[in-house]
Amino acid sequence: MTDKPAIDPKWGDLTVRLASGAAMAVIGVGAIIAGGIWFQMLAVFVTAVMVWELWQMIRPQAATSGMLLAAAVASILSAQVFATTASYEFLVLFLIVPIIGALALPHERLTFFIFALAIQIAGWGLVHFRIDYGFTWLLWLVLVVIVTDIFGYFAGRMLGGPKFWPKVSPKKTWSGTVAGWIAAAVVGLIFMQMTNATWHIVPISMVLSFAGQMGDIGESALKRRMKVKDSSTLIPGHGGLFDRFDALLGASLFMLALADLFNVPGVAF
Template identity: 65%
Template sequence: MPPPARPGKWGDLSARFWSGVAMGVVGIGAILLGGVWFQMLVIFVTAVMVWECWIMIRGASPVSGMLVAAGVASVMAAQVFDGPETRQFLPLFLVAPLVGACVLPRERLTFAVFALAIQVAGWGLAHLRLDYGMTWLLWLVGLVVVTDIAGYFAGKALGGPKFWPAVSPKKTWAGTLAGWAAAAGVGAGVAALTPAGAGIVVLSVLLSFAGQMGDILESAFKRRQGVKDSSALIPGHGGLFDRFDALLGAALALLLVAGVAGLPGGPS
């Protein structure tokens, strides 16, 4: 009996496409609706991503993992529902990292860094929607998505030299550069339609690179743990951490830019 046929290099495209469509509908719908709908999505995604970090290190431990996720969800709810005045309670984001430092048998610092980064990024996205409106959030998500899509197709089709083979063996320079070009196109579109100016094109490319680094760092984390995906929640994509790692990097970079210089064009 012949062995089963191995999928080609595009074998995962169908699952990725339909899962991506479903996530896009939910995500864009929540962004457009704003308010409690987007806040609830942020809380859910943040808690699940921290849970995935936990189980990658500790393994299948449903009780401890769910307790950590519930704690993160509670902290996030306190932070995103009550407006900017809750910023004095931001130190609560240290609770999950400290729990990890006390309970996890290894990778304590790694978990602490990722858990803190995920919570801060989630808080930043919630307040980006509240303070700047949906336009800037759609721009951020859009440039992360087009970076991923352009990188996927260019990398698969063109191949070539690897971007950082020791950390992420599948990523190529062709895919990386295609992602930057796609992000620049998104920035150019925003510059043409808003008062943001040409600086948004440069910022789009920088955030595209930050998103790619978020993806690479998550890949390095998974390789250290000996796992392919952070979980199996999303067909063709793995877990939420696998899908939102680039948004995590881009959101943190945008928070830094907004905190130092504000966003081009200001709130919309």
């Protein structure tokens, strides 16, 4: 009887990752296309779950408290995202859950406060990107994050080489990081040809790619600090929602800051 060839450990999780990734892509893209309440509900759900996962990483013994905080996030975020326009003055409400959670924790209070606040603002930002800038704009942002992850994953596994930041994320390589930037630039070029965007979209896409990678790095640093492998086990092959959407959070926060601080040329479809 002939033994089956052993699967290269570098690709052992590929099938599960592809299946889960495809399912998430269908749901996510479908919600982006539909817009309105469908995308808003998805954003509220994902944001609330990520705050729950954050709590579970820090204080898994108090699961009920984490669920109550997630419910509070859903309630507060719903009130904001269902508004027809962005209301920056009401962002102070996003301080409620980070403050309550930080006060309830015996340790890692600042960690919870910073990440819980960032998750809520990023989730709110994605909803209002869809409302204020439209489908094409949000599709560009999401595609930059997706291709950065995909090309970074395959280039890193195939090419290897020096690590990008081994103390924080030992699996990330410079080859994968640069491949992500190049892939993001290609997305920018495609949108430049297909929309009214100017050449500025290409370097902005590359910086956006880097911001997404920093979101991934930030969550990796959090997991190493908490000594956990994944934020949860909700998604086969991917861990939790926080593991899957950390880069999108980083990209959303970057674009929120960029759009508010500067008149971004070229990214107007």
